[in-house]
Amino acid sequence: MRKIEVSDDEELGALEDKTEALTLHSKRTERARKKQAKKVKSTKSQSQNLLDLPYELVLDILALLQPSDIFNLQRVSRAFRDFIVQDERRIARSITSWRYVCLEKCFRLPILMEDIDPSIQPYVQSPNRQELLTIHKKPYQHVQPPDPTEICTCLTCLLRWSSLCLIPDFAHWQKNLDVGEPIPMIPRGSHPKWNQTLIASNADIVRKALRSPLWHARLFEAHLDSTTRSIRRQSANKGNKRRRFRMEKEDMESGSDLFLERSGPPSFDFPFHRDNYYMLEAYLPNRGWNVEQERWMYMPAEQHDIDIRYIVSWAERRLNLR
Known part of the structure; x- marks a missing residue:
C-alpha cells in the first residue's frame, strides 16, 4: 500500500480560524457602556437646541410667542436668558407689531x-x-x-x-x-x-x-x-x-x-x-x-x-x- 504524503501547505490550508472576541460581562463595563450612551444622547440633544438655528430664524420663532412665554423661556437656561436679555427690545418690538397694534398707541x-x-x-x-x-x-x-x-x-x-x-x-x-x-369696598378716607x-x-x-x-x-x-x-x-x-x-x-x-x-x-x-x-x-x-x-x-x-x-x-x- 502506497503512503500518501501531505505537504506543509496543504496542512496549513486545512486549518480553520475559530477565534472570536470574548464577551465581557462585568458591572464595570456595563457602567462604562451606560455612561457612553448617556454622553452620546446628551450630545444629540444639544445639537437640536433652538439656539442652534440661524439667528434671524430664532427671532422669528420668538416673535410668535406671547410676552409671558418669553419670560418663562428665560428660566429654561442661562443661554436662553442671555439671548433674550441681549435682544429684548427687538423681540418685544416683533411681538407688539402684530399682537398689540392698538394697545401700543393707547398706552x-x-x-x-x-x-x-x-x-x-x-x-x-x-x-x-x-x-x-x-x-x-x-x-x-x-x-x-x-x-x-x-x-x-x-x-x-x-x-x-x-x-x-x-x-x-x-x-x-x-x-x-x-x-x-x-x-371689596374701601370706606372714604381709609387706607387698608x-x-x-x-x-x-x-x-x-x-x-x-x-x-x-x-x-x-x-x-x-x-x-x-x-x-x-x-x-x-x-x-x-x-x-x-x-x-x-x-x-x-x-x-x-x-x-x-x-x-x-x-x-x-x-x-x-x-x-x-x-x-x-x-x-x-x-x-x-x-x-x-x-x-x-x-x-x-x-x-x-x-x-x-x-x-x-x-x-x-x-x-x-x-x-x-x-
Whole structure:
C-alpha cells in the first residue's frame, strides 16, 4: 500500500480560524457602556437646541410667542436668558407689531425725568407748578401717585402713568368679575394695608415697563386678556343693551387686538373707582373715532413734547413778570 504524503501547505490550508472576541460581562463595563450612551444622547440633544438655528430664524420663532412665554423661556437656561436679555427690545418690538397694534398707541410710556433736558427739569419740577397739578395728582384708591423725581409730570405723562397702573389693577380683579364676587369696598378716607400693598405692586410693574420693553408688552398682554373677558361678560349680560365691540371667537383666540380697530363705543373715560370695573368693557384711552374717515385717531407720541414746550413757556413768562 502506497503512503500518501501531505505537504506543509496543504496542512496549513486545512486549518480553520475559530477565534472570536470574548464577551465581557462585568458591572464595570456595563457602567462604562451606560455612561457612553448617556454622553452620546446628551450630545444629540444639544445639537437640536433652538439656539442652534440661524439667528434671524430664532427671532422669528420668538416673535410668535406671547410676552409671558418669553419670560418663562428665560428660566429654561442661562443661554436662553442671555439671548433674550441681549435682544429684548427687538423681540418685544416683533411681538407688539402684530399682537398689540392698538394697545401700543393707547398706552404709551411716560417719559423718565432722567431723559428730559437737564436745563428744563427745574421748570417741570418747580414747586409752583406742582401746586397747579394738585387736581391732576389727586390720589385714587386704585392708583399710586407718581414720583415727580422719577417721571415727567406734564399732563400727558401723568395720564399715561395712571392708565398704565390701571392695567394690572383691572387684571387683578378679573376673577371676581367673572364669578360675580364683589370687589371689596374701601370706606372714604381709609387706607387698608392690603390695598396699599396691591397698588404698590402695580406701580412696581409699571416701573419695570418704563425700562423694559418686554414688561411693557406684558402689560399689553394682560390688558388684552382683561378686555376680551370684559366684552364676553357684557355680551352675556342680556340686560345690557349698550353698544359694544364686535368680538368673534376667532378674535378671542388670535391673541391679537386687531378687532379693537373696528368701530365701537368710546372707551377713553378713566375708571376713577373700582366700581366702574363692573360695567367696564374696554378701556382704551388716548383715541377717538373720526366719523369722516371712519377710523380711530390716536393721540400722537409727540404730545409730551408739546406739553414740555408749554411748561417752558409758562416758566419763562413767570420769570419775566418778576
